Amino acid sequence: MATNPRDQRLTSGVAQAIKESLESNDGYFHLKNRGIVISAKSCTYNNKTKEVTINFTDDMLHGNIDGGHTYKIVCDHRNDNLDQYVQFEVMTGVEDIIEKLAEARNTSVQVDEKSMAELKQKFDPIKEGLEGMSFYQRIAFKQNQQAFDDNTNKKLKMIDAREVVSIVNMFNIDKFDSVTHPIKAYSSKANMLDMYLKDPEYYRKYVNIMPDIFDLYDAIETEFADAFNNTGGRYGRKKYAGYKDGKVIGTSKFGLQKIKYKIPDGLIYPAVAAFRSLVVYNSNTDKYEWKNGVNPIYVWDKCKENMTVQIMNFATAIGDNPNAVGKDSNIWNLAYMTVLLQQGTN
Incomplete structure (x- = not known):
């Protein structure tokens, strides 16, 4: 979370709206929510295991750029048996513009x-x-x-x-x-x-x-x-x-x-x-x-x-x-x- 430009206040109106949308369990969370944007060194997909591997090498350059509130709220509900999905966008090669990118995404x-x-x-x-x-x-x-x-x-x-x-x-x-x-x-x-x-x-x-x-x-x-x-x-x-x-x-x-x-x-x-x-x-x-x-x-x-x-x-x-x-x-x-x-x- 070091790459995210602001602290997450889970009592804010925005956070409460995200929470209510997730808990509605309507199956449309991934359409109504902006999702989570990640900066990473690399991202690979294994066709056999059907697993994605995201590689972080620098805490200040790799991690959550946008969607900090969504990330924390989803984590708080991961054992609640909700049939919801969240979009993940993984960016690589953006180390040189990480601050501008984070600022632009967090507006x-x-x-x-x-x-x-x-x-x-x-x-x-x-x-x-x-x-x-x-x-x-x-x-x-x-x-x-x-x-x-x-x-x-x-x-x-x-x-x-x-x-x-x-x-x-x-x-x-x-x-x-x-x-x-x-x-x-x-x-x-x-x-x-x-x-x-x-x-x-x-x-x-x-x-x-x-x-x-x-x-x-x-x-x-x-x-x-x-x-x-x-x-x-x-x-x-x-x-x-x-x-x-x-x-x-x-x-x-x-x-x-x-x-x-x-x-x-x-x-x-x-x-x-x-x-x-x-x-x-x-x-x-x-x-x-x-x-x-x-x-x-x-x-x-x-x-x-x-x-x-x-x-x-x-x-x-x-x-x-x-x-x-x-x-x-x-x-x-x-x-x-x-x-x-x-x-x-x-």
Whole structure:
């Protein structure tokens, strides 16, 4: 269950509906239920014994991606003599996209929660902080929200509000410090949304630095690969880089700047969160601000080569798996200390 992005709450309305559907014993459970999605190293079928063998080799990459509630409820009823079936979908070769896959598959409860939050105007503090940003109209605060380009009338690529909330929460100095890092911002957007919804008004304290946070994110995404290459690294050789002989392969997430390399979130998030060490609270304004008025991008410019080398060396050491990097507290700590030490040299 380590691959499943959220804990299973069997008292929730969703869980109760699954339980009632299973206990109805109508023979249609496999049609009414989304089933269970498994990531595995391999999956084989023996024609003679009529048995399927599913092989797991890494607990963080192989296991239940979606259907955790279904799995636990079915297990609780396996001795109840029910004439029901459940669908199993086994995926192999998805290790490199396991986090994105899990997040995409686990959307129903989270999206509904997000939409209800928007209906209750819970995102107003985020809107206050980001309303003037170029990407503001692309933030999807509710399910199926769309935006169109004013000139071409083409659909714009939307940004899930849960991701915006997660990035802001990486600068929550009341919850996270030099020892406790916001790893959940990467591994569980639902967890970060829950944290936000407990006290949305608290986040008005961040409205002054929110624009800088996302400008910083864009700077790191667009400059990460070049910073590493400037030290003698070869980022383009990484299989997740998407490099195509210097051609533009896409745009950055927030600034929509042209990029030649893909930088996985597992590498970006620890780097961005490291600048939390620059945040201080001003009791006079009841707002958070940057320590000594420093621009975080200025500090990034000073330490980006050192930071990218450390992150990439760490990634190489653990098998060039960005997903594993994003979940490892060691790299979050290392990046944080890099920014902290840089402050002392300015």
